[in-house]
Amino acid sequence: MQEAVAAIEPSARGELEITDAVQRLINSARTVRGSLVTGHWMDTGSVEDLLKANNAVLEDVERSVHGDVDEGSEVIGRVRIEKGASIVRSRIVGPAVIGVDARVHDSVVGPFTSVAAGCWITGSAVHSSILLDGARLYGAGPVESSLLGRQVHVAGPGPGPRAQRLVLGDHSSVQLTR
16 A cells, blocks of 8 residues: 555645555555444544544553653653654653654653654744654744644744744745744
């Protein structure tokens, strides 16, 4: 399935269509099966829906710390910190996930925040948000209810009195002002 998804192109409406990936599997004689979903199902077609889904997934996170957390940091509640992650002079409030090789320095993360692999958060505050691979926050915050795409860079003058809500695509760069 991963190869089929990677091979599809955006549709006329500019979106990747899951049906195109399924059709690629069928065309290559792969087995495609359907199944009836019982219980809770959630559409993730909007930022709000993705944030709700993130919250639902984070509700099941169990505390595990495999990365480095310095003595000047505080990890509160159900927080998963993956291997290679570095937490320095920061506060992580669960439920939250800090991905592989992520860096959180002089910042506050969480609750209800997922930080993917390779993200850097420095001098920032972020909660109720999703940061995809390689996203970076420098002196930004508070950032809340936001979705940052892969390799997005957000820089600002530092924590300010009002929250920022951001929905940024992959490889974006933003300079925040007070």
